[in-house]
Structures are given as C-alpha cells and as structure tokens.
Amino acid sequence: MSATPVAALDLGDLGFGRGAHLLVQRALAGLPPGGRLAVSGRDPALRVHLPAWCRGRGHRVEWPDRGEANELVAVVVRGSADDDRWFGAERAGPALPSALSSRPPARWGLGARGALLEAGGPEARFDLDDRDLVWADIAPHLYAQAAARQWDPQTAVPWDDPFALPADVEAAVVQVMTYLVENEQAALVVPARFVGRIHPHFREVVQLLAVQMADEARHMEVFSRRALLRGAEMGTSSAGGRQSLFTLVAESDFALASFLLSVLGEGSFVDLLSFLHEFAPDPVTRRICWLAMQDERRHVVFGMAHLEHQAQSDPLLRDRLRAAIHRRHDSLVDTAGLNADVFDALVVLAAGGWHPDDVSAGFDRVQALQHAMDQGRQRRLVRLGFRADEAAALSALHTRNFM
C-alpha cells in the first residue's frame, strides 16, 4: 500500500446489512478529505459491500496486498462529497424565538427554524414574512397555554345529565346553537386562510393558529351536538348573518382579518358566551359555552397582542383598521344584521319564563349584553391607540351580527 493509514476501524461481525455504514461514516467524519481509514471485519459480504458503499459516497478504496492475511478488508480514502454537500450551508435563524429575523428569506422555506440548511432547494413563497406583520412575543406562551387546555368534547361536557326543557325554550337553545355553529365555521376558515401563508420562521404563530382552528372545530362539534341533543332539526340561518360572516372570510389582509375576527368579532363573542353561560337553561349548554369562552378569550389576547405589536412599528396601521371597519360597515349596510330569530331566542333564554315581566327583564338583559359588547370593543380599540370618542364611533359601526 502507498501510505500508512491514519485511523483504523474494526467492524467485528457487523455487516452493511445491519448498519456497518454508521461506524464507517463516524470514523470518516473524524478525518480530513484524503484521510485514510483501514477497515477490518469478519462479515463475509464486507469485501463486496464496503467498496460499493464507498463508491456511492465519493470515497476511494485502496486494496490491501494479497499477502496480508488478516481481517483488513480495505483502506478507505475519505472523499470530499460530505463536506461539499454542506458548502454554503446556513442556519435558518436562531432556534429560539428570542432574536427572530425581521424578514426570513424564502429559501429557508420549510426548514426547521435554527436548522443547518443545505444550500439549494426551493424558494418557498410564504408572503406573510414580515415579523412586524405576523409576530407577537406572547405567541409561544399562548400556544403552550392553548395546547395545555385542549379539552375532549366527549368527556368535558355532561352530555348525559338529565334535563328537560319546555319545547319553546329548547327551540331557543337550538336557534342560538345554530347561530354559534355558523360563526365558529367562519372563525375556523379565517385563520386557515393565513396559516399556509405565514413564513414557518414564525412557527409559534402558525402553531397557535392551528390550535385556534382546532378550538373552533371543537366548538362546531359541541354546539351542533347540543342543537341536536333533543331533536333532529337545526334552527334558521339568515342571509344577512351569512353575508356578515362572508365579509370576514373574504378579508385577505392578515392584520385586518385578525382585527375584524379576533379583536372585534371574537371579543364580542366572549361577552355572548358569558351571557349564555349565565342564562343557559340546561347544564350542557352552560358547560359548552363556558368551555368555548375560555378558548375565545385566548384568541382575543393573541389578536390584540399581534396588533399592538404592529401598531407600535406602523403608525399607519390605525388608518387601515379604521378603513376596514368602514368598508365592512358599508358592505353590510343593506343587510338585516343579526338574525331576528337569534335575537328573540336570546331574550327567551334570558327571560326564563313567559310572564310579561320575565320577557321585559330578558329584553333588558340582551340590551345589557349589547352594551357590554360595545364597551368591550371600545376598550380594545382604545388599547390599539384610538381616541375614546373615535373608538365609540367605530364600535357603533361593528356588524349587528356580533361576530
């Protein structure tokens, strides 16, 4: 042989059919290109497999002299392909979300954040790639909280608790549930449209939205199940209600969709669910409204945090938010707003009886709910930097459909 090997590896009885390449690879990794590794072993196929394996990986093989009667199979001369593959490789930013890239490049694509990326590969187009547009520092925390608080619709709800409601009260529950299901559908579809556009560098936001979608999926399930718990028919769905929800789904700007859905819509929904929790006529309705309310609160917190972050860096954001409210109001001005059946059902539930005094009290409670929703919207608008009087005016333009 031409030179003295600098390293030696004894594979014992291990062959390439059972992972010998791992040991060879490990030994070669410690050598520079051109470094030599004497490989010995007793597997009968080693003399065939070792050179075949080396050939495919750009390593050269030198053969021992025939006279050398030992277990030495060959001397492997390390090639450079392993190093060449990682020439120009780069880390896809930091592993932890502490110093995120303000604009991660498209070439990082679906690589795990912080991974060492081989050069080349597709330029994946994730158009929501501006940290200020997507990120909120609270996202990792909210995600962890959301993941920890996922509940099982089968076991978290007392479906079998005995209760019997008068037919008209049951009908009111069914009507409200029907309305909730269509709203939850919209609340699932809206983030779904953005999840695939967000650069994976901001993965905690993607994870959070994914859990948010899972939340809405559960809400759809439990509200549907409650609607059909005692009967076989859903309630009504108004054209105006669906029109209002459609304007949410049609919004293609992430910040504006997040504003309309989470800050204004789901914010109002938290009040509605709280109201239903208080006036629910049965334990199942009470429980599912409470469970959904916990989830929706989280959605509002993220929507707010994300927009507060963005408002700090973009002084023009408020103009766009204002315009979005006006635009949605204008497109809904000719629609009826809240389904009258839903409004009436809420009054029936809050009344708790059919005496005129009960109905009057129920009506007052629904009015109080609407007032609370308006106050909540105004508070959130003020937190986003709107003046109090403008916040009041803008809140008044919010869809009468609540969401």
Place this chain on the structure above:
Amino acid sequence: MPAPTVLLGAVAYDPKVVTIWEGFRTWLRGRDLDFDFVLYSHYERQVEDLIAGRIDAAWNSPLAYLRAERLAAANGTAVRALTMRDTDQDLTSVVVVRADSPVRQLADLAGRVVAVGAVDSPQATLIPLDHLAARGVTVDVRRFDVGVGLHGDHIGGERDAARALVAGEVDAACMIDANHLAFVQEGTLPPEGTRIVAQTARYDHCNMTVRAPESDGVRLFGTLLLGMSYADPQVRPLLDLEGLTAWREGRTTGYDVLADAVDTSGFYSPDGRVTATDYRP
C-alpha cells in the same frame, strides 16, 4: 462567434432522465455551450446515431460503448470516452445464493438454475454468466427481461432475480455489488439471508462516448462536466439523481471483462452488428 454546440443523446430508462438533462442543459447553456439533448428509447439507435454523426455525444452504457467502438473501427473512425462518473469505476458483480443453500462454491452451481437480469444487462447477465462460463460452470439460466434495450439500466430485472432467489424459484441470482447492498438494505433480500459465492473482476460502467477527434464544443463539454462541483447547489441535486459525486476523465481500461463476455456470448459481431439472438430492443 457563435457558441460551440453539442447535441447529446441519452436513453430514457427512467423519467428522471428528463430532469437530469434539462438541469444540465440549463447549467451548460449558462456557461456558453449551446447544449441540447435528444432521448432514445434504447441504446442501439443512440450508438448508430453517434457513429452516423447525428449526435455529438452519447451517454452510453458500457455495452453501448463497446458497440460504438466496434462500429467506428469498422468504418475507419474512432470513438473515445470523454468522461465518466466516479461511480462508474471499479464495479463488480456477485453471484448470490440463499444462506442455507448447499452451494458452497461456484462449481456447486453446475446444473442449477441461476437467475440473471435482462438479456442485455452487462452487470446482471453478460459479465456474471461469462464469469461462470470461464470457470467451466454450466448452469440453467433463468432470465428476467425487464427493460430490454436499456442495457440493464432498469433495476427491475435484477430485483426480480433477487425476489426469485428469496422465493426459492432459483438457486442463485446475479447482480451488481451495489444492488446486493441496496436489496439487503431495502429488505428485498433478508439481512444475512444470502451468501455471496462469487465476485467478478472489477469493471467500469457508463461513459460519455464521443467521436474522435472531438469538436470544440465536445472539448468544452468535457471541460465543463469535469468542472461540475458537488459543492454547487445548482448541480448537486442533478448529480445525486444521476448517481455521482464527481465526473472523471474517461478511461477504457475497465471494459475488457465485458468485451470478453460480448465475444463469448456473441452479443455483437466484431464489426458492431447486433448478433444476439432473441434480443429485441
């Protein structure tokens, strides 16, 4: 001055061939070579077109190279191997039996059924059968003709032979060394379920065959191929697909084993005519 040109022929043994040569075409055209390619459904027409001057270079199997060499010699011209892959050098084929087979050495295979690849596969048919014949071992050949005309580029014949071995339908199977490893690793052959009873001498595989003397375009083509780097992310995926980490200068010292097999089996005549019986590419 117009850019030098090269028209290459390649055999479409797999859809990835289009990806590979489309990618190389883009890369080469970016380096002032007016490069294009045509695809053939089998090697025989590609070789004939190279000799007839209809293409400038043929990405040839070793068998196709030998035929090109013979056809060129017969008409008083010459071809040469411009480049080859690093993975084309120093291959071997093996004859494999089941681990529990009574066959201990090559001679024990006499009169037994041996599975081989397609009729025109250098590595899984011609070379191993010549190896057996040269040692006076006469066997009953069971051929797996997958992709006839592709000179064994299609792995199907070898895999079918390996499967027949595992199924107990044959006593031995022939395959290239790297495919024995691949079949073991992918599970076509059980680990430690087979035993290698013979290994052929080393031989070389494909090369980029060109007519001698080369044109300016062909010379530039060779220089550019040799300059392709595995560190270049544009070509690395193409090199991975084509199964190499670097192009090497072509050499023709590794074709004697196959040339012997071709003569012994009468696959081609000395002047390059196809003389193999039941070969319909």
